Each structure stands twice: as C-alpha cells, then as structure tokens.
Amino acid sequence: MTNLILTVDGMTCGGCANSVKKALASVAGVTEVEVDLAAKRVSVQHDGSADEGALRSAIENAGFDVIG
C-alpha cells in the first residue's frame, strides 16, 4: 500500500470533500481517501499502481487546486 498526502485548496464544506473523494475513488488503484477540510489535507491510499499525476488531475478536474 502506498499513501500520498496532498494539500488541496478550495474545499469549503462536506460537499466539496465528497466531490474530491469521489473523483479520487474513480482513479484505478485507489483504495481509500480521507479528507481533513480544516487542514486542506487529502490522504490517498492506493495499491501502488495509481499514478500521482492521475490523482492530481482527478482533483483539478473536479474543480479544486492541488497546492502541495
């Protein structure tokens, strides 16, 4: 298992967090996503096959900004 921590800007409520979760869950290999709204932190657990670029793109395509 691989864990990736990203900082994501633009999430302001549970609906936003849900949006990011669903977008990431649709990327092949992702097994779990956790969002800490206050910290802007998104934790993505995957089986090692998920490409970091694909994960970042999924968040950007959902309308949020990966800032770290």
Place this chain on the structure above:
Amino acid sequence: MTNLILTVDGMTCGGCANSVKKALASVAGVTEVEVDLAAKRVSVQHDGSADEGALRSAIENAGFDVIG
C-alpha cells in the same frame, strides 16, 4: 447557442458550485455555466456541439448527482 438546464444534487456551498462550473467548462463547446445553489439548478450554455451525456458525466465525475 443551446441551453441545457439540469438539476444537480449534493452542492451545498460556493465551493461545490465552483467545482461543477469548472467540470462543465472543461467540456468542449461549453460557453457559460450558471449555478443556482438553492434551486439545485445548473444552466449550461453551449455552441450546440456539446453532448448531453458528456455534460452529465462531467458533473457525476466531479462527485455530484444529476437528478433531473
């Protein structure tokens, strides 16, 4: 110009609305998107070339539900 009105569930704040707007704006042919959060109404203006299925998919992929 073609205008499509969709009812979208799960948007609860301006960040959600922004997410839906950006997801739709990335679909080829889309020229303008307006979101009425309270009414759950999303208005999409496009040049006639945008496929309705692609518009619905963009919203679903961003983590929101098209319910009408």
